[in-house]
Amino acid sequence: EAGVAQSPRYKIIEKRQSVAFWCNPISGHATLYWYQQILGQGPKLLIQFQNNGVVDDSQLPKDRFSAERLKGVDSTLKIQPAKLEDSAVYLCASSANSGTPGHYGYTFGSGTRLTVV
Amino acid sequence: GNSVTQMEGPVTLSEEAFLTINCTYTATGYPSLFWYVQYPGEGLQLLLKATKADDKGSNKGFEATYRKETTSFHLEKGSVQVSDSAVYFCALSNYGQNFVFGPGTRLSVLP
Numbered sequence A: 001e002a003g004v005a006q007s008p009r010y011k012i013i014e015k016r017q018s019v020a021f022w023c024n025p026i027s028g029h030a031t032l033y034w035y036q037q038i039l040g041q042g043p044k045l046l047i048q049f050q051n052n053g054v055v056d057d058s059q060l061p062k063d064r065f066s067a068e069r070l071k072g073v074d075s076t077l078k079i080q081p082a083k084l085e086d087s088a089v090y091l092c093a094s095s096a097n098s099g100t101p102g103h104y105g106y107t108f109g110s111g112t113r114l115t116v117v
Numbered sequence B: 001g002n003s004v005t006q007m008e009g010p011v012t013l014s015e016e017a018f019l020t021i022n023c024t025y026t027a028t029g030y031p032s033l034f035w036y037v038q039y040p041g042e043g044l045q046l047l048l049k050a051t052k053a054d055d056k057g058s059n060k061g062f063e064a065t066y067r068k069e070t071t072s073f074h075l076e077k078g079s080v081q082v083s084d085s086a087v088y089f090c091a092l093s094n095y096g097q098n099f100v101f102g103p104g105t106r107l108s109v110l111p
Helices: none
Strands: A005-007 A010-013 A019-024 A031-037 A044-050 A053-056 A065-068 A075-079 A088-095 A112-116 B003-006 B011-014 B019-021 B023-026 B032-038 B044-050 B056-059 B062-065 B075-077 B086-093 B105-110
Touching: A005 A088, A010 A019, A019 A088, A019 A112, A031 A075, A044 A065, A044 A075, A075 A088, B003 B086, B011 B019, B019 B105, B023 B032, B023 B086, B032 B062, B044 B062
Parallel strands: A010 A112, B011 B105
Antiparallel strands: A005 A019, A019 A075, A031 A044, A031 A088, A044 A053, A065 A075, A088 A112, B003 B023, B019 B075, B032 B044, B032 B086, B044 B056, B056 B062, B062 B075, B086 B105
């Protein structure tokens, strides 16, 4: 079974530029998550999708971050404009449903490491 | 709210040493508890989990017991290997809610 695919692996941009990350979840997984992992911290949920609808975006900085999952499969996370404090690893995860995560094959991708200079 | 506290790292051990990484939590209700591992350059992988009090999760020689009375879920391994070098995250999830992760503990095992 293929895992959660993310691209790019690394990205370096200057502050105030824009950047986009892509995620393709495991086939058939209805729920998709984006996390931000700042160096030295645990991952923090940014947004959760169930199919193509948003379930939870309470911790997404909506003034600069946006995400979409138009066809209920792959997803894009965008930052515009980027700030220095956005430097982090952005992890995508997917699960078969949105129940208790650990019970339903919750799987993380390898992440995109963003450096804002 | 829900939160997870882990012992600060980095933890440096010699090969075959005994490992303990402490984890305590604060949560309402009866959360499920997890340990995730992150190897360099990779995503998080589920190491083990426990869904109710007194459950013991185990995998690859690691184990952790869900202790409700002490709100703890300490990770242990009797004999670590160089290949165990990674960052370990304790996490909890209440039913229907997403993960809350601890800050992670970096383990380095020296040959």
